[in-house]
Amino acid sequence: MLRDFILYSRLGRTDSNWVNLHDAGRLDIVYECTIASLFLSHALRKNVTFHAALNGPPSPPLYIKIDGATLHDVRTDQQTWQEILKKVLSGKPHPGITTAKTSFESLVKTKAQQAQVYVLEEGGRDISQLSLAEGSVFVLGDHVGLPKKVEGFALRYGQKISLGKTPYLAASCITVLNYLLDRKETSTGTSKDANKREEQGY
Numbered sequence: 001m002l003r004d005f006i007l008y009s010r011l012g013r014t015d016s017n018w019v020n021l022h023d024a025g026r027l028d029i030v031y032e033c034t035i036a037s038l039f040l041s042h043a044l045r046k047n048v049t050f051h052a053a054l055n056g057p058p059s060p061p062l063y064i065k066i067d068g069a070t071l072h073d074v075r076t077d078q079q080t081w082q083e084i085l086k087k088v089l090s091g092k093p094h095p096g097i098t099t100a101k102t103s104f105e106s107l108v109k110t111k112a113q114q115a116q117v118y119v120l121e122e123g124g125r126d127i128s129q130l131s132l133a134e135g136s137v138f139v140l141g142d143h144v145g146l147p148k149k150v151e152g153f154a155l156r157y158g159q160k161i162s163l164g165k166t167p168y169l170a171a172s173c174i175t176v177l178n179y180l181l182d183r184k185e186t187s188t189g190t191s192k193d194a195n196k197r198e199e200q201g202y
Helices: 027-038 078-089 104-112 148-155 170-199
Strands: 003-009 048-054 062-067 097-100 117-126 137-141 158-162
Touching (some): 003 170, 027 048, 027 062, 027 078, 078 097, 104 117, 104 137, 117 148, 137 148
Parallel strands (some): 003 048, 117 137
Antiparallel strands (some): 048 062
């Protein structure tokens, strides 16, 4: 099952003129969400794409797309990703990562034409009451959360869902979503295998 995660970063720097991820408009959250989205133990999730919509100085918006299917030459440590993000924000290429002057609004509108969009917010419908659609797109805010205007726009194209009343970190939300979707895929696969065996008389 394909899945996309979109992180709205209010202050993420849109250039490479910074020393560390934390002071670059909290690009450390972009790093943490990248790891939670794409990495398994000793493997990459080929079915996941992570998107970061950066809205910090000096020239917002800037969109970073990290595609698990084509990403390589990476590790999970922060220093590696600090170097990668500094490189791509300076306009240099890295396998599996692209940048564009695309706004959050344009990204959400495009994704909504392809798949179901879910907006993560504590006051949304509890995820346990939903059957998540194939090819889901999940929209999250950074440590401050989604601005009301931005959330309102996203909800024109999707529905608000919640992991409960506990305010988790964005990266933790992604980990939970990946876990739930992995469990759903495993359960569906097991059911299909059982049906196939029954049809074949096993």
